[in-house]
Amino acid sequence: MTESTGSASRPITAGIVCALVGFTSSFVVILTGLTAVGASPREAASGLLSVSVTMGAGSILLASWTRIPITVAWSTPGAALLAATGVVAGGWPAAVGAFLLTGALIVLTGLVSRLGALIAAIPTAIAQAMLAGILFQLCLGPVTGMAKDPLAVAPVVVVWLLALRFSPRWASPLAFCAAAVVIAVHLARSSTSIRTDQLLPHVVVTTPTLTFGAVIGIALPLYVVTMASQNVPGVAVMKGLGYQVPWRRSMLVTGAGTVLGAPAGGHAINLAAISAALAAGPEAGPDRFRRWIASVTSGVVVIGLGLAAGAFGQLVVLAPAGVIAAVAGLALMSTLASSLTAAMATPENHLPAVLTFVTAASGIAVAGVSAAFWALIVGLIARAVLQRPSSAA
Template identity: 55%
Template sequence: MREDRTRPVLAGVVTALVGFSSSFAVVIAGLRAVGATPAQAGSGLAALCLAQGIGMILLSWRHRIPLTLAWSTPGAALLVSTGAVTGGWPAAVGAFVLVGLLVLVTAAWPRLGGLVGRIPVPVAQAMLAGVLLTLCLAPVHALATRPTFVLPVLLVWLVLLRLAPRWATPAALALTIALVVVDEVRHSGLPGSSFGHLVWTTPHLTWQAVVGLAVPLFLVTMASQNVPGVAVLGTFGYRVPWRSAMTVTGIGTVLAAPVGGHAVNLAAITAALAASPDASPDPRRRWLATHVAGWCYVFLALASTWLAALVALAPAGVVEAAAGLALLGSLAGALRGAFVADGPREPAVVAFVVAASGVALGGVGAAFWALLAGLVVGAVLHRPTPPVSADTTTGDPAHP
């Protein structure tokens, strides 16, 4: 009986630790890429932890289902590939606010979600794969320039990928941080304490930030996080309260944005940790795992700003290499979604190539142009289905 009571608690702790440790480096890299200082990046990471933690506590208590939230890891990778936008960090923050508002519109007007769903899956997945490729190449580049840092990380990741896949990426990131700590102690010392310090930035919007960052970030968050999150919970027999979930994540994103948070959404990968029978044999008790995970995220927020300051001291490319390992699974999934479907491959290939190029035109990042290019090529190649002919004798539809 005691084991049944502790299993949801342990599952919640594991859910939070795996979710945080497997991708926090991606978030920090993304926020830094669009102009955040180390303090602002740490503030953003802390804000995301608070927003999703409080959201999980409220949603799990209200609906009694293991409704797990997360930050948008593919969205953070999008920030890396986009880089600085016109207007700098305040414009990026304005784009984050707009993403939250669009999510709220989706909650009130489901047709917007339907419009997002009309984007061809191969094109959307190819754009995402091109975005992820930038960070996924980082381990290769870092191995050539920082082998003493990166080689041990790669070995630990590979061994655990065989023995305990769930912990491969968290262990790789933990070892990376440990190596950075040792290096800093030897040279300049560790950063001072700055626990839970939030840094306010007044949002500012430029049209380049709207088109090149807000729109792609919203699309990536919806297509690669919210929709799969609904599907994952569905496999365990839970129905996501869409309006409630989108309202909470939208409000969370809007509130977190001025202090650096880029997007809060439904969890996809870690959702299974709290919703599976491993969390509890009784489906009615699994919500406790999400509830505990929410409180864990609130506590993790306290250490996030210090962790970001430590990451900022790491040698160039080292943390990005660990972040790239964290995204290899997502890259594989995006490539599979882009190229296994029937039909012309050219739209997806064009979207992938343009996104992977990282080229910005008119101050607008490659992700937007990749999506547009894929849609244009798809429209050119589209051949409408010919109307069914009628039998001239009977007037009935002719059968092949």
């Protein structure tokens, strides 16, 4: 009886863990990215609430609809892209317009199979090198933070490193917990007051606009990063676990969710990749046909966490210099390592991948277009020029 009850509750437990790990390990990256492209603290908190609700609703809808443990996540690489891009022409309204366009492109991908095939045709080495270059600047956060305020940042780094040794899954959430303690001590010493009116959930709707810089500098790179680094690998992860994800339905749901969440500041949602295994793997119970409950549970919990977006936003605003950048950088370290590994997997792609990486990492903006776009162009051109045709048998 006890064993049966335990097995029945495992999908629910797995879903709670999936939501907690996914949210606490990267929400700082989301707030950092939205703020970088021009959102005010209040607008950034609204954006965090928006992507939390849309990705939670997406998980509930897809899992209930398909009876497959499909988990929807926010685009963490996309948020890192925003942080590396900065404000484009048109400011925050133009960024919101770019989010809307990104969602429309994801919907179009679900309707036009050739568009999905085009994204899948981007060489893995180039796509991952571009992502690594985007992540690089953010991953410098722990180093620069230690230089700015070692007493505040060192505890966060030490906790992260120890957790990585003994419980890797909880490394980023525990690093955030350490940061929260540091922030609490800082507030107590400085007697800084907290604005209680900002702690409640709130939605700030922005009228979107579109500029050339926003389309080329945000929308297209955000679409490519979301597809190549999240949706395509997400399908592969689920296939490895024995599940066939319905591509069209998934793209329509995540694309529509992105469109609906954009006016409130949500940048993009997509299929979960790494965290997908938490809800779809053996930890969600021995019965593969009940694991969809884990994804539904994860969606419910994520929506609940999103309601506290204002409080999380206040923590970021009140943190000592360098602490939040350190948390964001630590959260992305494993993704950077994976991207670099994939980018350098084949010797013939080493130089194109390096050129892509350094272009993206440079952070340059030419003609109002972000480095991520130019990195992709440089990498594809370099690969086309340097690739040797296979010799005839």
